Amino acid sequence: MSAEALVNQTSGTAGLSNQMLPVDPFRSLYxxxxxxxxxxxxxxxxxxxxGKMWYHNAWLHGQGVVWGxxxxxxxxxxxxxxxxxxxxxxxxxxxxxxxxxxxxxxxxQAACLNLAAWYEANQDDVAVQQAVTHDEETGDVIFDAHxxxxxxxxxxxxxxxxxxxxxxxxxxTAYSRVVETVKVYLRAGEYQASSVTEYHRLNVLFGLQEARxxxxxxxxxxxxxxxxxxxxxxxxxxxxxxxxxxxWFTHFAVLDGMxxxxxTNLDTSQFGSFPQQPPCKVLLANLQGxxxxxxxxxWQLIDGVVDPFVRPYLLPTSTLQRLLCGxxxxxxxxxxxxxxVPDDDAGGPRIDAQSxxxxxxxxxxxxxxxxxxxxASVDAKGISVTAFDTRDGWVNCDIKxxxxxxxxxxxxxxxxxxxxxVLVRLIVKGTGGTPILxxxxxxxxxxxxxPAGSVFQGNDFIYMFKTRSGS
Numbered sequence: 081m082s083a084e085a086l087v088n089q090t091s092g093t094a095g096l097s098n099q100m101l102p103v104d105p106f107r108s109l110y111x112x113x114x115x116x117x118x119x120x121x122x123x124x125x126x127x128x129x130x131g132k133m134w135y136h137n138a139w140l141h142g143q144g145v146v147w148g149x150x151x152x153x154x155x156x157x158x159x160x161x162x163x164x165x166x167x168x169x170x171x172x173x174x175x176x177x178x179x180x181x182x183x184x185x186x187x188x189q190a191a192c193l194n195l196a197a198w199y200e201a202n203q204d205d206v207a208v209q210q211a212v213t214h215d216e217e218t219g220d221v222i223f224d225a226h227x228x229x230x231x232x233x234x235x236x237x238x239x240x241x242x243x244x245x246x247x248x249x250x251x252x253t254a255y256s257r258v259v260e261t262v263k264v265y266l267r268a269g270e271y272q273a274s275s276v277t278e279y280h281r282l283n284v285l286f287g288l289q290e291a292r293x294x295x296x297x298x299x300x301x302x303x304x305x306x307x308x309x310x311x312x313x314x315x316x317x318x319x320x321x322x323x324x325x326x327x328w329f330t331h332f333a334v335l336d337g338m339x340x341x342x343x344t345n346l347d348t349s350q351f352g353s354f355p356q357q358p359p360c361k362v363l364l365a366n367l368q369g370x371x372x373x374x375x376x377x378x379w380q381l382i383d384g385v386v387d388p389f390v391r392p393y394l395l396p397t398s399t400l401q402r403l404l405c406g407x408x409x410x411x412x413x414x415x416x417x418x419x420x421v422p423d424d425d426a427g428g429p430r431i432d433a434q435s436x437x438x439x440x441x442x443x444x445x446x447x448x449x450x451x452x453x454x455x456a457s458v459d460a461k462g463i464s465v466t467a468f469d470t471r472d473g474w475v476n477c478d479i480k481x482x483x484x485x486x487x488x489x490x491x492x493x494x495x496x497x498x499x500x501x502v503l504v505r506l507i508v509k510g511t512g513g514t515p516i517l518x519x520x521x522x523x524x525x526x527x528x529x530x531p532a533g534s535v536f537q538g539n540d541f542i543y544m545f546k547t548r549s550g551s
Contacts, residue, residue: 083198083266098364101258103350105131131350137182138354143362144392148175149187151227151365153384166381168195170227172364173266178394179360182349183231183260184257191264196379198266199372211268220382221372226271228361235534236260238245240450265484270366271390278340281306282331290486290517297456299519305330307520309428309489311451363391428525429542431491431508441498442480444506448489449528451518458484458491461514464507467499467547475500510538 104127150173155164169192177185183397199221202208212223235255242252283289284306291303299307309328316324344357351357373381397523430449465477478496485492491508509515510524515538517523525532526539533539 083193083202086122102127103134104501105135121551123161134182135354137178137184138180138356139182141178141182141394142355143152143178143360144182144366144394145178145362146178146480148173149177149229149364149391150388151367151368153381153386162208166384168379168381169193170367172229172264175270177229177362177364179229179231179362180200180356181354181358182509183360185229185231185262185362186260187229187262187264193264193369195266195381196372199379202268204304205257205268211292214370219374222333223268223370224270225266225268225367225370227266227367228271228366230265230359230361232261232262232263235475241455247383264364265361265366268467270368271363273363273390279333279336281336282329285310285332291452293455299454299521302335302486304520307433307451307518309524310425311518311520314450315425315427316425317520318457364388366390375515395398417534425525425532426453426522426535427518427520428510428522428533428538429516430525430530431543432530433527433543436506436543437477438545441547442495444493444495444504446491448484448491448507451520451522452486452489453484453491454517454519454521455486456516457482457517458482459514462509462516463493464505464509465493465495465499466505467501468505472500475503477504499547504545504547506541506543506545508541510540 087240102123106126107124108124108128109121152171152173154167154171156171157164158403172187172191174187174189176187179185179426199208203212208223211225212221214221220313235257236259237255237257238253239256240252241254249514252341262527275288277283280289280292281302284291284303291307293299309324309331313321313324313328342353342355344352344354351358365386365388368385368387369383370381372379373382407410430446430450432447432449436443437445460479460482463479467477477499480494480496483492483494484490493506496517508524510526511535515523522535523533524541526541527543530539530541
């Protein structure tokens with residue numbers, strides 16, 4: 081069971097009994113002179129315009145909050161002390177949202193829900209029991225929850241109506257209006273968002289998502305193409321980058337668009353070709369660490385945090401225009417991590433020599449620029465570390481582990497022991513039989529100032545440094 085707060089109430093309304101007004105965006109009324117119009121005709125006329133708007137909203141705008149709908153746990157200050165106490169309610173302010181089938185969800189007045197009453201009514205529910213933990217010392221119950229907004233319909237305005245066709249003497253009443261309203265739901269546990277992301281290639285191109293890998297740690301072919309395109313853009317001259325961005329943006333938008341399918345059965349619902357099937361939930365906030373303390377046979381809220389930043393949101397087109405125009409006149413500053421590489425370079429990753437640093441006595445860190453590394457190729461076989469000792473000459477340093485932090489694009493080498501000499505020579509291979517590869521499957525191109533590398537043969541990154549001051 082989920083607690084709900086029905087809002088936007090209109091006097092004299094009744095539930096629509098889970099019925100839905102017809103939605104048909106691709107069938108309209110064809111009127112001709114002398115045509116006899118019946119109930120079905122008016123429903124077809126209404127369903128066409130309603131369906132067109134919702135279909136447009138669903139596919140071209142998506143779901144999200146438009147304005148308002150702030151979620152809070154109201155508090156009040158004590159008159160006798162400066163202490164602040166929770167009122168024990170979840171409050172949602174008025175606002176507008178749009179769900180996954182394009183319906184506008186308007187909350188016209190604030191909605192409040194009593195947490196103690198909610199817990200009393202739902203504590204035996206399986207989902208609540210799975211979310212709740214008990215503090216054995218205090219007897220408090222602690223749990224997370226989430227708040228959603230969902231579409232709801234009500235019938236209103238009763239008018240006289242014929243109870244039977246062609247029988248004017250027998251009349252009754254029937255509802256003549258449908259009110260579109262909303263329900264606010266509180267459910268136990270944090271909201272579990274879908275792991276499926278539309279336009280995945282574009283998200284990888286713009287650095288919003290990581291490339292997908294198979295079980296062996298190899299980048300999927302579809303995502304490897306995106307990484308190669310991204311490397312090409314980064315390696316291009318400044319005046320060519322905009323055109324390349326547009327080219328690859330269009331390319332991957334087409335491929336992503338062809339992969340999108342409605343998450344519904346086309347044969348079973350009037351929403352069959354919509355992105356999702358009703359009912360659709362719009363997440364407003366997660367409630368974290370809610371703690372209820374029992375005092376005098378009633379539960380009191382004593383702690384909890386609201387996280388509204390998990391909600392989806394929609395920005396007006398005019399706002400997006402202004403934001404995009406703002407970038408046109410911003411000063412163009414070169415990113416320090418992007419090297420000026422030769423025009424014929426294939427786009428392999430490079431290492432910034434200035435970032436090489438000895439951390440402690442056994443760790444060597446360095447920054448990778450350009451294409452991220454393919455984890456499966458990051459191995460001690462592709463790296464050589466030697467130290468020069470004035471008595472024994474060059475001595476190999478045993479490598480314990482080699483790790484790669486993909487979020488920071490940093491490579492780290494852990495040695496088994498501290499280098500035997502002061503002078504250390506580091507070689508990260510882009511040549512030979514075991515080169516370090518980028519996710520675009522192109523060998524390491526060396527350092528920032530190294531010559532161009534090809535898709536088959538890169539360059540070794542070679543660097544010498546002293547571990548401490550001395551000869």
